[in-house]
Amino acid sequence: MDFRPLSELERRQLIGALRGNAEQGRVLLMDRRDTSFVGTAEEVPDEEVINAIKSVPCHY
Amino acid sequence: MGLLDSETGKRRLLTVEIPVIEHYNEGRDPAYKIQVTRVGTALVLRYRLKPAHNVYLLETRLLSSYPTVPPETRVITPLKHCPHLLEGQLLCLWRQGSTREASRWDPAKFTSIFAIQAAWRWLACYELWHETGEWPLPEAK
Numbered sequence: 001m002d003f004r005p006l007s008e009l010e011r012r013q014l015i016g017a018l019r020g021n022a023e024q025g026r027v028l029l030m031d032r033r034d035t036s037f038v039g040t041a042e043e044v045p046d047e048e049v050i051n052a053i054k055s056v057p058c059h060y
Numbered sequence: 061m062g063l064l065d066s067e068t069g070k071r072r073l074l075t076v077e078i079p080v081i082e083h084y085n086e087g088r089d090p091a092y093k094i095q096v097t098r099v100g101t102a103l104v105l106r107y108r109l110k111p112a113h114n115v116y117l118l119e120t121r122l123l124s125s126y127p128t129v130p131p132e133t134r135v136i137t138p139l140k141h142c143p144h145l146l147e148g149q150l151l152c153l154w155r156q157g158s159t160r161e162a163s164r165w166d167p168a169k170f171t172s173i174f175a176i177q178a179a180w181r182w183l184a185c186y187e188l189w190h191e192t193g194e195w196p197l198p199e200a201k
Contacts (some may be wrong), residue, residue, distance in 0.1 A: 004113050014184055015188060033087065034089050035111070
């Protein structure tokens with residue numbers, strides 16, 4: 001696959017979001033249509049919970 | 061318990077797994093919906109994820125021993141070899157083979173959608189690792 005890299009801003013946003021998720025439990029939000037990253041949130045409405053990644057118990 | 065051949069397994073499928081998969085698929089572009097097929101005694105979920113600009117095809121297998129045993133998720137799209145990637149592009153997610161107490165997979169709390177969300181987060185880490193050479197999240201204790 002031809003890998004399409006993130007821009008510097010996108011990279012900083014994604015690193016911040018992943019660390020906020022791991023360290024402070026902030027929610028990662030996926031786009032409902034195509035699963036792309038759309039941002040983070042403190043809380044998530046019930047209807048969007050299927051697109052919200054909060055406390056996935058991975059070991060990395 | 062066999063997922064597809066026991067009453068308990070079938071109840072799990074009908075009351076938990078299938079409804080959450082249908083909910084996940086609602087409003088999603090067709091290319092990103094989960095496709096479910098039966099392969100032998102396993103149920104295979106095929107889907108695409110796009111955490112950033114790249115689209116990945118993945119497969120999550122719910123084995124006969126699921127949900128006691130966590131689902132297995134592999135990326136079908138070829139990847140560069142990286143941390144937390146096992147043979148056959150299997151994602152290292154749940155500390156498989158550890159005791160139930162130490163395991164990060166809890167069958168009472170999680171569904172196959174959690175495996176997909178875990179894979180999404182793994183791929184987001186992969187996108188960053190691909191560019192920086194550093195896995196952005198520390199390994200959990």
